Amino acid sequence: METRSLYVHIPFCESICSYCDFCKVYYDQEQSDLYLQRLNEELSQIEQHHLKTIYIGGGTPSALNDEQLEKLMSMLKPYSLEVEEYCMEVNPESMDYYKLKILKKGGINRLSIGVQTFQDHLLKEIDRHHNTIQVKNIIKYAKEIGFDNISIDLMYGLPKQTKEDIQKDIEVLKSLDLQHVSYYSLILEEGTILKYKNYQPLDEESEYQLTLFIDQELEKIGFEKYEISNYAKQGYQSKHNLMYWYYNNYYGIGLGACSKIDRQIIEHSRSLTKYLNGDFKTTTIDETKEETMFNQIMMSLRLKEGLDLNKFKERYQEDARILYKEAITRNIEKGRLMIENDYLKATQEGQYVLNDILIDFM
Ligand code: SF4
Numbered sequence: 007m008e009t010r011s012l013y014v015h016i017p018f019c020e021s022i023c024s025y026c027d028f029c030k031v032y033y034d035q036e037q038s039d040l041y042l043q044r045l046n047e048e049l050s051q052i053e054q055h056h057l058k059t060i061y062i063g064g065g066t067p068s069a070l071n072d073e074q075l076e077k078l079m080s081m082l083k084p085y086s087l088e089v090e091e092y093c094m095e096v097n098p099e100s101m102d103y104y105k106l107k108i109l110k111k112g113g114i115n116r117l118s119i120g121v122q123t124f125q126d127h128l129l130k131e132i133d134r135h136h137n138t139i140q141v142k143n144i145i146k147y148a149k150e151i152g153f154d155n156i157s158i159d160l161m162y163g164l165p166k167q168t169k170e171d172i173q174k175d176i177e178v179l180k181s182l183d184l185q186h187v188s189y190y191s192l193i194l195e196e197g198t199i200l201k202y203k204n205y206q207p208l209d210e211e212s213e214y215q216l217t218l219f220i221d222q223e224l225e226k227i228g229f230e231k232y233e234i235s236n237y238a239k240q241g242y243q244s245k246h247n248l249m250y251w252y253y254n255n256y257y258g259i260g261l262g263a264c265s266k267i268d269r270q271i272i273e274h275s276r277s278l279t280k281y282l283n284g285d286f287k288t289t290t291i292d293e294t295k296e297e298t299m300f301n302q303i304m305m306s307l308r309l310k311e312g313l314d315l316n317k318f319k320e321r322y323q324e325d326a327r328i329l330y331k332e333a334i335t336r337n338i339e340k341g342r343l344m345i346e347n348d349y350l351k352a353t354q355e356g357q358y359v360l361n362d363i364l365i366d367f368m
Contacts, residue, residue, distance in 0.1 A: 007268055007321075010058040011249045012085060014045065015066040015260030016078075017278065020100055024133040024199035025192055029276050030065045038074055040282050041261075046081050046285055054084045059091045059246035064122075068096040068105060069142040075105055079112025086113045091155075091245040091270070093118055099136035103147045116155040116244075117148055118188075123171065124178040131165040133199065138178070140221040141258060145182055155242060157186035162216050163208040164192055165200070172220065180227045185242035189220055190235050206328030214358055234357060251309050252256045259286075269293040299324065303350075304364055312351025326350065333366035 018033040018041075032036075060082060067339065068116065070078065093116035094109060101119075109117075115305050123129060124138045141158075148156060160179070162172055179187065194200055194207045220232055229237035233251060236244065249256060258265045258274065261281045264270040271291040275281050293301070299322055306313035318326045327345075334350065338341035342356035342363055356363055 007255050009255035009257055009267060010056065011246055011254065011256040011288055012052070012057050012060045013080075013246075013256060013258040013260075013263055014060065014062045014082070015064065015258070015263040015274075016062060016067040016070065017041075017261045018069045019064065019066045020069050020097075021135050022199075024131075024203070027195035027198050027210060028065065030263075031172070033069045035071065037278065037282065038070060041278075042070075042074060042077055042081070044282060044284060044286070045078075045260055047284065049081060049085070051083070052257055052259070056088050056288040057085055058089060059249060060089050060093070061091075061246040061275070062094040063118075064095055066097045066100055067094050068100040072104060072108060075108045076112075076164045077116075079108060083112070089113075091116055093157075093244070093246055095120065097136065098144050101144050103151075106144070106147050106151050106153070110151050110153065114342065115153070116157065117153055118157045118186075120157065121158040122161045123167065124175050125171050128164050128167050128171060132161075136197050142182070145184070155186070156184045156242065157242075158184060159190065161190050161192050162220065163213065167203055169216065169219065172216065173223070176220070176223045176227070176256065179224075186236070186238045187224065187229055188236050189224070191217070207314075210273065217358065230310075232310050238249075248309075251305045253298075255303045269295070269298050276353070295322065298322075299326075299329070300364075300367060303330070303367055307350070307352050307356075307360060307363065309350065312346075312349040315345070315348045315350055330367055333363075336366055337363050 015029065017030045018038050019030045020033050022030070062078070087271070092114050092265055094114050095118045097120045119141065121141050122132065122134055124141070129136065145156060158179070160175055191213055192207060194205060224237045226230065228239055230240070231237050232243050236247065255267050256265060261274060261278060262276040263274045269292060271293060272287060273289045273291070274286055275288045300317065313326065315326055318354045334343060338345070338358065342353055342359060344351060344353055352360060352363065
């Protein structure tokens with residue numbers, strides 16, 4: 007299978023959010039200079055062939071200073087010449103007009119902005135250090151500079167957040183005229199500050215009701231839900247993330263990143279010291295064919311369109327309808343799965359119990 011996507015991880019953050027368990031460290035100029043050098047060494051091992059998508063994520067890539075961002079853009083230039091989608095995650099507090107100009111010049115054509123909520127009092131609850139005015143300014147500058155594909159991340163289930171707060175967030179979203187939203191339910195991960203503070207997340211029923219509410223409200227303002235947590239205006243689905251949900255190949259470089267090349271999963275070290283010493287990779291996992299097929303199903307059922315059964319057969323020389331006959335039949339009978347035009351997909355009800363469905367496929 008061809009590998010036509012690249013993920014680049016920038017682990018530096020200016021502050022640490024109370025819910026975060028991503029691979030990140032505090033920003034330090036010297037370390038981030040050296041980090042970019044190491045990243046460049048990794049990059050040189052990848053052929054400069056026809057990549058379709060590049061995604062720079064973090065951490066907070068916008069925490070890099072102007073010179074570092076320029077360096078990153080020039081390192082990636084030879085890889086980005088033919089990309090259809092070139093996206094970077096940015097945080098409002100570390101982004102400004104000049105940095106946006108650097109990104110535009112570097113070829114970035116999609117921004118993913120970490121907003122989480124437009125209620126400033128709730129941002130404080132999760133230790134985010136920006137405010138709504140900064141978000142609005144960044145979006146305004148980005149549009150002035152010519153960015154026409156802007157996504158924001160929002161969250162529900164935050165401490166002290168009410169349904170009215172969510173409604174207000176959606177009203178602000180409507181006024182901003184954006185192309186894409188990722189709307190995540192807060193997941194309480196081990197080792198996070200919120201977990202330590204013993205925060206009680208939403209119970210299943212409240213989460214389900216809020217998800218339904220968000221789905222309906224976003225649909226009213228023109229966003230179609232195409233994945234469990236993602237909504238897009240027509241033509242603006244995330245091409246890079248679709249590649250994960252199709253279980254295609256991808257390169258991942260940088261601290262904690264992961265590549266998938268056919269049946270190999272190559273994981274990177276999560277130790278910054280090791281990474282800065284040039285010790286990039288830790289483990290290579292060889293998936294069995296069964297594991298790969300299961301992972302493909304797990305990822306594709308997250309999509310509204312579901313799993314393309316014909317492509318599955320082409321890729322694995324196996325008919326999923328026969329291979330998983332029992333699991334498919336049982337879940338169709340329960341109203342959780344359906345087959346439509348040779349796509350196996352979760353029904354609306356099935357989307358909320360995807361983990362239970364997948365147990366049957368195991
Ligand atoms: S900015 Fe992102 S990566 Fe950094 S601590 Fe917050 S959530 Fe985690």
